[in-house]
Amino acid sequence: MFLEYCGGGKELMVDNHERILHLENLTIAFGGLLAVNDFSLTIYRGDLVGLIGPNGAGKTTVFNLVSGQYIPTRGKVWFDGREITGLSPDRITALGIARTFQNIRLFGDLSALENVLVSFHVRTSYSFLSPMFCFPRSRKEERRIREEAYSLLEAVGLGNFAREKASSLPYGQQRRLEIARALATHPRLLLLDEPAAGMNPQETRELMEFIQRIRRDFELTIFLIEHDMKVVMGICERVAVMDFGIKIAEGTPSEIRNNPRVIEAYLGAEAQ
Amino acid sequence: MFTRETRELLFTFVLFVLLMVGVWLAQRYLNAYLVRIFNTACIYVIAAVAYNLVNGITGQFSLGPNGFMAIGGYTVALLMLPVVQKQEVYFLQPLIWPFNSFSFPPALFIFALLLGGLLAAGGAILIGFPTLRLRGDYLAIATFGFGEIIIVLANNLIPLTNGALGIKGIPEYTNLWWTVNWAFWTVFLVKNLVNSSFGRALKAIREDEVAAEAMGINLFRHKLLAFALSAFFAGVAGGLFVTLISTISPTLFTFSMTFNLLIIIVLGGLGSITGSTITAVLFAFLQELLREVEAPHVIGSWTFPGIPGMRMVVFSAILVILMIFYRRGLFGRQELSWQHVSRILWWGKRAHGGQS
Numbered sequence: 001m002f003l004e005y006c007g008g009g010k011e012l013m014v015d016n017h018e019r020i021l022h023l024e025n026l027t028i029a030f031g032g033l034l035a036v037n038d039f040s041l042t043i044y045r046g047d048l049v050g051l052i053g054p055n056g057a058g059k060t061t062v063f064n065l066v067s068g069q070y071i072p073t074r075g076k077v078w079f080d081g082r083e084i085t086g087l088s089p090d091r092i093t094a095l096g097i098a099r100t101f102q103n104i105r106l107f108g109d110l111s112a113l114e115n116v117l118v119s120f121h122v123r124t125s126y127s128f129l130s131p132m133f134c135f136p137r138s139r140k141e142e143r144r145i146r147e148e149a150y151s152l153l154e155a156v157g158l159g160n161f162a163r164e165k166a167s168s169l170p171y172g173q174q175r176r177l178e179i180a181r182a183l184a185t186h187p188r189l190l191l192l193d194e195p196a197a198g199m200n201p202q203e204t205r206e207l208m209e210f211i212q213r214i215r216r217d218f219e220l221t222i223f224l225i226e227h228d229m230k231v232v233m234g235i236c237e238r239v240a241v242m243d244f245g246i247k248i249a250e251g252t253p254s255e256i257r258n259n260p261r262v263i264e265a266y267l268g269a270e271a272q
Numbered sequence: 273m274f275t276r277e278t279r280e281l282l283f284t285f286v287l288f289v290l291l292m293v294g295v296w297l298a299q300r301y302l303n304a305y306l307v308r309i310f311n312t313a314c315i316y317v318i319a320a321v322a323y324n325l326v327n328g329i330t331g332q333f334s335l336g337p338n339g340f341m342a343i344g345g346y347t348v349a350l351l352m353l354p355v356v357q358k359q360e361v362y363f364l365q366p367l368i369w370p371f372n373s374f375s376f377p378p379a380l381f382i383f384a385l386l387l388g389g390l391l392a393a394g395g396a397i398l399i400g401f402p403t404l405r406l407r408g409d410y411l412a413i414a415t416f417g418f419g420e421i422i423i424v425l426a427n428n429l430i431p432l433t434n435g436a437l438g439i440k441g442i443p444e445y446t447n448l449w450w451t452v453n454w455a456f457w458t459v460f461l462v463k464n465l466v467n468s469s470f471g472r473a474l475k476a477i478r479e480d481e482v483a484a485e486a487m488g489i490n491l492f493r494h495k496l497l498a499f500a501l502s503a504f505f506a507g508v509a510g511g512l513f514v515t516l517i518s519t520i521s522p523t524l525f526t527f528s529m530t531f532n533l534l535i536i537i538v539l540g541g542l543g544s545i546t547g548s549t550i551t552a553v554l555f556a557f558l559q560e561l562l563r564e565v566e567a568p569h570v571i572g573s574w575t576f577p578g579i580p581g582m583r584m585v586v587f588s589a590i591l592v593i594l595m596i597f598y599r600r601g602l603f604g605r606q607e608l609s610w611q612h613v614s615r616i617l618w619w620g621k622r623a624h625g626g627q628s
């Protein structure tokens with residue numbers, strides 16, 4: 001295949017300068033189940049790309065492969081012109097990919113502010129000994145990141161909840177906090193796994209506006225999972241569709257809407 | 273005019289001065305029995321706070337502190353025992369080189385303690401390296417095994433440890449100055465660490481490992497560091513303990529030591545440093561009280577035989593009751609901070625109002 005051919009040489013670096021994420025024949029098997037099968041996709045800088053498909057299609061698994069939670073059985077992941085297949089999640093985050101989780105995974109017992117502060121930790125420049133002995137350097141930095149974290153919370157509309165325990169926040173705000181926490185790692189690519197899950201149409205519309213706003217303000221590329229097809233149609237420039245681990249279609253929303261295979265997959269899922 | 277940090281540091285300094293005055297008074301006027309309990313209390317504080325850093329803050333279930341205390345204890349004993357004394361103690365098999373040929377002068381006691389701590393930390397890295405990479409309860413099993421192995425080694429490495437007979441006549445360097453200072457600085461350092469960005473990362477690991485890693489935290493590095501640091505202080509506590517009671521043998525640091533510490537940290541609240549500090553002191557006194565129950569007493573013409581083993585029964589009962597009614601311990605994950613203290617002291621006056 002063309003992509004496999006590209007995988008080796010310098011060529012890729014050259015024609016890659018616009019690509020930010022490039023998935024090459026990703027495959028992962030759990031026992032006998034091919035959760036993701038030969039999945040290829042390219043995302044360009046600044047894009048907002050949707051990944052849709054019925055439940056169990058393998059969407060979350062694609063995210064887990066990109067963010068390093070799973071290591072693919074076969075295939076490669078490229079980010080910003082460099083191969084990141086097999087790197088650990090923390091290394092991948094440090095390189096500039098952040099994510100949220102389908103089932104919210106906040107640090108429940110920590111405050112909203114602390115949740116965001118955790119993401120600043122990797123970029124703190126002092127060793128653990130510095131705060132132990134009260135060196136001024138760590139204090140100064142702590143003050144700086146607190147201010148930064150606080151303004152990030154305000155930017156996502158959670159300024160008033162900074163001291164609130166994460167687990168005590170209402171559902172919609174937990175979702176926002178998860179996005180704020182991901183933004184605090186200073187990503188270039190943000191992976192959002194069903195951010196609108198459990199929200200009513202009104203909340204969903206607000207969230208989609210919010211996502212477009214952070215894309216602009218933080219100069220992000222966004223890769224977004226949604227299982228309700230209608231939600232992404234409005235905001236994504238391109239959409240990929242998965243079913244049974246396979247990419248069955250890719251294109252603009254209007255192309256996708258009229259694709260017979262997509263209609264079949266969704267009707268099939270609804271008929272179950 | 274002062275920032276909150278500066279003010280808190282000032283409070284802490286005042287507390288330190290008060291403690292030192294207290295020690296000075298206690299050395300002069302307190303009876304030896306009470307001084308000894310306070311010494312033990314401080315050693316429990318060091319070991320418990322260190323233990324809580326791993327089990328409460330980082331959320332990793334270790335059962336190892338007795339092993340680390342033993343390493344610290346034997347190290348300090350071997351370094352501080354005078355050479356003449358060594359020849360007397362090791363009569364079954366002579367002590368191996370180089371320990372048979374030197375011992376630290378009293379002025380180097382602090383270095384013996386630090387070395388004991390460092391060796392214990394080395395032991396922690398040794399077992400942490402293979403086990404902390406894995407998810408699940410491997411750490412509990414490995415640390416439990418480690419503690420048992422240390423005891424077996426203590427029994428059988430006779431040329432080094434003098435086997436089951438143990439080492440007697442270790443100079444009693446430990447006094448209230450040492451124990452109170454170490455306890456104070458342990459709490460101070462660990463609390464600073466817990467309140468830092470590093471400490472937040474440890475708590476994040478406790479709350480959700482997957483999310484913590486996805487936010488860029490290297491799980492292995494952070495767990496290992498917390499574990500090694502914890503073992504360091506446990507080693508120091510072990511070293512202080514043997515120079516307090518002047519003897520060490522394999523039975524001193526068995527699993528029941530870990531069990532005691534587990535009660536202390538659960539009682540104080542897993543994740544609360546100040547909670548562990550307070551319950552460690554309470555525990556030391558409670559233990560003495562129950563020692564009375566275990567010993568025979570003569571009241572008038574009636575002889576009360578005492579109930580040996582009563583302590584373990586009572587402690588186990590406390591643990592069970594706690595687990596049922598008070599699962600989060602006295603403090604939960606709250607810390608007693610200077611803000612709380614000043615709120616209690618200046619009740620209603622709002623002396624330290626919001627402006628910092």
Ligand SMILES: Nc1ncnc2c1ncn2[C@@H]1O[C@H](COP(=O)(O)OP(=O)(O)O)[C@@H](O)[C@H]1O
Binds near residue numbers: 060061
């Ligand atoms: N860790 C795992 N072990 C076993 N099976 C898994 C694992 N992760 C995902 N799967 C399976 O892979 C398939 C795809 O799951 P997922 O990616 O979560 O779907 P989606 O996000 O599209 O709803 C499902 O059948 C799921 O059961």
Ligand SMILES: [Mg+2]
Binds near residue numbers: 059060061102
């Ligand atoms: Mg999913």
